[in-house]
Amino acid sequence: MVLTQRWGVVLFLAVSAAACLQRSAPPVQAPNGTVVAVAYVRDDVQRRGTVADVPEAVKQRVVEALAKRNLQVQEVPYQQYAAEFAKVTDSQRRFAMLMAQAPEAPLYLLVETRVSPFGEVGGRFSWEVYVRTTAGRAKSTLEPSSVDQDYGIALQFSHQGADDAQGEVAPQISSQAGGLFDSFLASPMAVPAADGGTGTPVESSAAPDTGPSSWVPPAGDAIYFVMVDRFANGDPRNDGTVDLKDAQAFHGGDLQGVISRLDGLKQLGVRTVWLSPVFQMRTEKFYGYGAFHGYWVEDFGKVEPRFGDEALLVRLAEELRRRDMRLVLDVVLNHVGPDTRLVREKPDWFHGLGPIDNWDNPRELVMRDVHGLPDLAVEKDEVYQHLLEHSRRWVDAVKPAGYRLDAVKHMPLKFWARYNDDLRAHAGNDFLLLGEMLDGDPVLLARTMAEGRFGTMFDFPLAFALVDVFCRNRSPAHLGAVLFNDRLYPAPGSLVTLVDNHDLPRVMSECGEDVEKVKRALAVQLTARGVPALTYGTEEGLTGKKEPENRGDMRFTPDHPLRAWISRLLELRRGSGALQGGETLVLAAREDLFAYARVTPDEAVVIAVNPGKAPVDVALPEGLLGARLSELLTGSEFPQGPGVLSSLTVKPGPVSLLRLAPSAPGGFGALARQAGARWRGQGERRTVELSVDDASVRLVGSGPELGGWKPERSLRPEMGGFKLSLPVGAVFEYKLVRDGTPGKFDWEGGDNRLLFVPEGREPLRLKLAWGKR
CATH class of the missing domain: 2.60.40.1180 (Golgi alpha-mannosidase II)
Known part of the structure; x- marks a missing residue:
């Protein structure tokens, strides 16, 4: 399997912080009394063709969430559709059955769940609850809209089961349903009223294809990441101890060095400069690892003296604006540097649970120390206010265009939603809040972007695909399968694309130092949707497969072929509305x-x-x-x-x-x-029939329609195959799987299979056989 599987967000992480962290946008209002016909079903993961009703706790929370939107729930009795739902697993066919059960309703909602035990973690019993909510209008030519989410929950006792797990996540299920209707009702189409007539159209203030911040990338923007210590030494007087032969030592780069190179960056085609953290940091090595990168912050309120001072940082921002360029600061909120002053002075501000032992445990990811770095207890209001106060002050003092937000996966989403909304209220809707979620799962990335209230995120799924295709000779159609996930994101046009960064191997090393391969990867990245980001030195062919080699010193030569290539591509991008x-x-x-x-x-x-x-x-x-x-x-x-x-x-x-x-x-x-x-999954669809001669095989692949690469959600054949209704123009990858040992699956070998859905009125028919292409 290609995509990394991730367990869902663990909900109990934020329980203690709920009182101070909960904040949400006001629900979209439908005309009073608008009826929604609702059906619920839980599919048994282990027994094919077995379904069950969901607990009343889930239903009640859904009723409450929809009532806040002036929606009146008409629940279709479970007994009326249970037998038919047990025969099919396709959500679209089930949705059609729901509409047939309540033909007079103007709106419909289908809630489907699957519940799987995840194992015992720290004395608690972990479960995964998968939820798909589907909503649609009566007499609409548009396909119904769906949202898929994974939720993790830890139960206290071994005898607690699927209903208990669903009951625990009932608030999140109802929030998912409500959020779907917020997006659904904000459409400019008229919403049917309770009497079946046409109600007043629901107006939305949000611009199309924008995230919760309404952040829109500046035209022709390109971001350039500078690791300050490794870029340019503009003032040797502030160097301190440097050792250019030691890859873990400081090398003397500073803010003055960045200022001296701004004209060259603009000539390259860069319009936004993103700096590595410039705040006062630990400067001594920690178990042999260097501190030069800046991510071991000691005092968020001061500039690191090795780099300059606050006045110089302000001057850098002014020099950028004078050139019609912008500054983005790197903000670290999850942790501080090891053995820093704040740890000694405010020990109660930290979780103190020790380093992460199990990187697959979502609770450890957000509560424990990342690589031994003291983890801030951001659920405490005094900690939150400390971080927010400094964040606001730097906005006022420096007037940057935005923040790059470090270590998103290591902090609760409720924190991010609160922080991003609070900072946006202070800095304005056009302030960039760019989240770093280093994960290849587009479903997880999209959910984090939406629920965390980020302006946008780094597009790591596309970054990994670019390296796979151009450096590892994977099928180029893989790019299409990854890009088709655009329909999952709140604002795919704002995603920040990349081919590498300071936490990944350099693309030049990934491509075996083959300049032509790198040029091809850059050609696709710099012409793709989103905002392209470059790591310093890409234009110089810097190499390095791991830290600290991938954080080497910048070179400045006028004639490297990649420099001219990047400059030309960025120039073409600025001159093309299509690009x-x-x-x-x-x-x-x-x-x-x-x-x-x-x-x-x-x-x-x-x-x-x-x-x-x-x-x-x-x-x-x-x-x-x-x-x-x-x-x-x-x-x-x-x-x-x-x-x-x-x-x-x-x-x-x-x-x-x-x-x-x-x-x-x-x-x-x-x-x-x-x-x-x-491309948004809202156009015409085509029937796809995949026949198999082995009833034991299942199908799983990219996209919610094919189970999102999770074998427990794989499709089983019905009547000798799989009959799907898929968007025209879609690109999917998939594989066949079989039941293996209990709780395990066997995957067919070889590369992923490819499915492209071209235009056509007749069904697209393919024959599949295990291990044969």
Whole structure:
């Protein structure tokens, strides 16, 4: 299996902090008395075809959550649909059954759960509760909307079971249902009223494709990460002890050095500079590990003297603004440096539970010390106010454009929601709150982004995919499967993309120091949706597979091929509306080819990856026929010739960047709208029939429809196969699995299988056999 499986968020972590941390946006209001027909079902994980009702505690909390939105619950009796629900597992078919059970209702909600024991952790019994909520309107041409969530819970006694686990997470289930309706009701479409007529449209103040902060990336933005000590030494007088031969020692970089290089960064194409932490830090090594990186903060209220002072930091921000550039500060809220003053003066501000022993235990991840760094008890109000006060002060003193927020996975989501809302209220909605969640699971990333109230997050799933495809020779269609997860994110256009960072191996090392491979990875990253981020030295080909080698000293040479390549790509991005905000339209996804277009009404740019040895023709959809074609990197026009342009030739090797211009202004408008709806999972769908000759196999893959790579949610064949309704234009990866030893699954070997859903009226039919492609 490719994607890393993660257990859900453990809910009991925040119980003690609930009183001071709970805060939420006001619910969207429907017309008074709007009826919602609701059905509930729990699928038995172990016994196929067995279902059960959910506890009354869950139902009551859902009723309360919907009542806050002026929604009146009409519960469909469980006995009326239980037998039919037991026969099918497809949510869409169940939703259709629900609508048939309550044909007069204007709105519908389906709540499906699966409950699995996770094991004993620290004397408590851990369970995972999976919840899918699906909502839709009567007589709507749109597909119903779904949200999938995992919740972890620890029960006190071994005899407690599935109903107890569901009851414990009833508040979160109801919040999930309510949140789905907040998004659902905020649509500009009219909401049916209780009498079946048309109610007043519910207005939403949120702009489309934005997160909870309404943060919108500046046009043509690109972020550049500077590790201050490793970048440039602008003032040797503040160096202290340095040793350039010791990779764990300080090397003398400072704020003045960053200022001296701003013109070069702007020339490269950078518009935002993100600094590693510049606050007063522990400077001595800890068990041989260096402190130069800045993440061992000692005093959040002061600037580290080795880097300069507060006045110099203010000057850096001013120099950036003078160049129409921006500053982002790195903020560490989870921990402080080892043996720092705050630990001695305020021991009660820390959890003091020792280092993390089990990195798969969600409770340890947020309560224990990361690599021995003292973990702040942020649920205590005095600790929270200390962090918030300093955060606000730096906003006022320096006026940065935003904060990069460290170690998101090691702090409760309720803390992040409170902190981000409080800081946003002080700094403004356009203040960037960028979360670092180093995880390859897009479902977890999307949930964290939404529930934590972040402006945006780093797109680690895409980063890992870029390395896999261009450095490890994985199928280029893997990029399509990862990008199709965009429909899960609150604001995919704001995600910050990367190919590496200071916590990962350098992309040059990952690609075996092959510059051409790195250029291909950068070509896809810098033309993808989102805001591209670069790690200092990528333009110089810096290497390093692990710390501290991946945090080496910056070089400044004028003629490295990657410098010119990055500069050219960023220049193209700034000059292209399609590369900045175009809708995604997949043209081809095969084991040996991936081609997609980013489309606006006035421009389309095709990005195509052909790792083979021969050119490949890619057919164009009707909406792009007759366009004028040019090569984006060179600007060369292709001769149009007689007839209509119907296909593109994708050459092997380098990534192809082809620009299409319509014959009339706005000529791609209809296609752009269609592409946007498809990519959000709201467009037309196609039946996909996958036949198997072995009833023991199951299917699991990317996306909620295929179980999200969790074998306990894998699909079982019905009547000799799997019948699915999937979005047109979707790209999925999947594998076959079988029941193994109790509680385990056997996976078929080899690479992931690929499923691309092209346009077509007839069902897409494929035959599958275990281990055969």
